[in-house]
Amino acid sequence: MFFKKLKECLTGITALWLMAWTGAVHAEWGLNLTRGVTPISHEVYDLHMLILWVVTIIGIGVFSVMFWSILHHRKSKGAVSAKFHHSTTAEIVWTIIPILILVGMAIPATKTLIKMEQTGDADMTIKVTGYQWKWKYDYMDDGLSFFSVLAQDSNDARQPGSNIDLNSIDHYLLDVDQPIVLPINKKIRILTTANDVIHAWWVPALGWKRDAIPGFINDNWIIIEEPGTYRGQCAELCGKDHGFMPIVVKAVPEEEYVAWVKKMKMAKAAAAASGDRDFSKDELMASGKELYSKNCAVCHMAEGQGIPGTFPALAGSAIATTPEGLPDHIDRILHGKNLMPPFGEQLSDADIAAVVTYERNAWGNDTGDVVQPKDIKAAR
């Protein structure tokens, strides 16, 4: 009686809690794997459902026998125990039948696995490189290359004590500043590698995940059958911000893809053309602030205070406030040191100039220094 009451009571509390909360958040209650949008993801989904049903049926069978026995073969019902303690026939039967079931599952699994490994004859190749904590995409055939980081609105909202309503943000933690755009109905080979630690590139709708390992290149392939936006995340623990490096794939018809490539190339050329001129301090501070929050704040924190013992502070530090520190300051950003990654290949001269200027003038570091792209070029 006591247990029943307790159970009822607890169920009630749970239901109340849930109602209180679900009123405020999206009610999704997602249960199952996505069917996805590639031929492989469909096969994987079918395999998943097949195995799920097989184990469910086996489970129901075995546990029904067990619970029947629990109900009927109890001492309180006057059951007297039998004396048998083995049966060679039974033991052979329940060894052979599982083997047959397993073989039946292994055959379709093997077929799918062989298909997944057929990465040849691709129409185009994308190289994905994992960084702490962002992704870099190289379009090997179209000569495009860019980084993709967590969208700014998610990044602001995720800070402890931000008090931002997470439901007001589009795709909280699953949105990026620059999605990877891909054409539909093309066989795309995806190479994965990493620059620092191991990451894993995973978009559930594409049907697989694959580790991105520094010094090694893995390959996989996709054919996206439906246009749309597909979201995923890094799936291998890669440090502090492992949970904050999402992936967004935008699949578009081929014409749209071609137009997008053209637009990206023009933007890149425009940035390169204007990159060598001198900028005003205000221009540098404005773009420096944005670049800082995207690239530097994950470790050195929003106010330059760092994380004591792990990531050094920039506010008030010798390197960012003294004239002797300036060459080291630029060198550290270009080439990195210890945990600090080299940003020389990720950021342009203009970007680094802006970041250095910002760091030397923000949060009370009022040095008044203005660093121009040509200073960075000279230091490279």
Place this chain on the structure above:
Amino acid sequence: MSEAVIHNGHHDHHDHKPYGIGRWLFSTNHKDIGTMYLVFALIMFFVGGAMAMVIRAELFQPGLQFVNPLFFNSMTTIHALVMIFGAVMPAGVGLANWMIPMMIGSPDMALPRLNNMSFWILPFAFTLLLSTFFMPGGAPAGGWTMYPPLVLQLGDGFPFLIFAIHFLGISSILGAINIIATVFNMRAPGMTFMKLPLFVWTWIITAFLLIATMPVLAGSVTMLLTDKFFGTSFFSAAGGGDPVMFQHVFWFFGHPEVYILILPAFGIVSQIIPAFARKPLFGYESMVYATASIAFLSFFVWAHHMFTVGMPLTGELFFMYATMSIAVPTGVKIFNWVATMWKGSMTFETPMLFAVSFVVLFSIGGFTGLMMGITPVDFQYHDTYFIVAHFHYVLVPGAIFALMAGVYFWLPKWTGHMYDERLGKIHFWLSAIFVNMLFFPQHFLGLAGMPRRIPDYNVQFTEWNMVSSIGGFAFGLSQLILVWVVIKCVRGGQKATDQVWEGAHGLEWTLPSPPPFHSFTTPPQVTDATAHS
């Protein structure tokens, strides 16, 4: 020999029981050391459990409320190390220490001083490990699997992590040597191997697994240490090494390790079900062979923990088939337990309740294990909450439920008092309900796309995380009942008979409750009638 005989003569007259702190510090007695192992495991269960509560509190809703991401990663990392090496393994060794000498009819373990040492290494190892929380750079946060290059980014705590692992490995190896030496040399006359209780059998096999794999773990973490401090590049591609190599070596230890955690649990359940079904264990011999096959196969499946690193097709196929094949001996064990219950005369005291729920819930973990053995689908499941649900099903309502069943089963034998059955049942029902509320929704989260080891998540995952967290808090609180039951039982209660349970058979039940300080001073003669039946 003459020395031993004289020694024995002295002891016959009185139970030469040391007292005070020295009784515990210098103990060479299998029961006292067993008690220390069990108490240590219980404390660590609550330390690791507290960390789990931090994790579940942070994941109760999206956004960062309580901890920063780095500390969250430390929580998941240290929770795992504490639960595996501090709670489940020592609890298994504690039960082995208490029960094996009594089950095989010997006075004590074969190597009593070694026994003392293997226990007392543990508190030092965990002091090293937990002290990293107070160091610059914080506690290890790269996951309990310690994958390079990430683990090499750890601050001053790094060498402490490595040496803590070394100490834990030494402790386990010494304990394993002792168990093997005891069972091989100290069996009572007539106690042949095929008469050994299943619990003893599963522990011999576990001990061999420990001796085979702990040195591999020690070697791999030593290579991490030299990579970090002595300029080697075993695991750095830039120096000609391979980060994936670590994963291969680690999981060559790591997969047998999961059987180190679960085989003693199989043994406990194989003792309990026949006792409460009042019917001999079905297929004793096939149980022994199935356990040995599982242990043997465990050396050939390690790469299923790392299918996504990118292996050649033939490698993936080999590890997929090998992994699936483990389902066969595991199935045999499940069927044998069900067949033992079949046509029995069952009663459901707390040990039996835990044992029956072990069979059901461990099987659920086994089913999801089989699903993840299918390589192409594992590419979706890998590193999501689906795997978190899987291994918690096999470890919590699997290994830990079996350990609790064992504690309830043998507690009257150890203390001489019956425990409070009503409290035991409350503990069971609360645990069984909330463990499912805690871990079952995590299957859904994983399938819906939530990766593991993240401190914050998209709002679509909120509902199941809340259910899971509420289940987690309630499960955690329910475990306080266990402490209450144990303390109450140690302090008093209805006097236990020698046999304790109506259907219990074996040498340990022929001793008084509580048993004398030295279990069997004259070896009993074992016949078919007094062996496991």
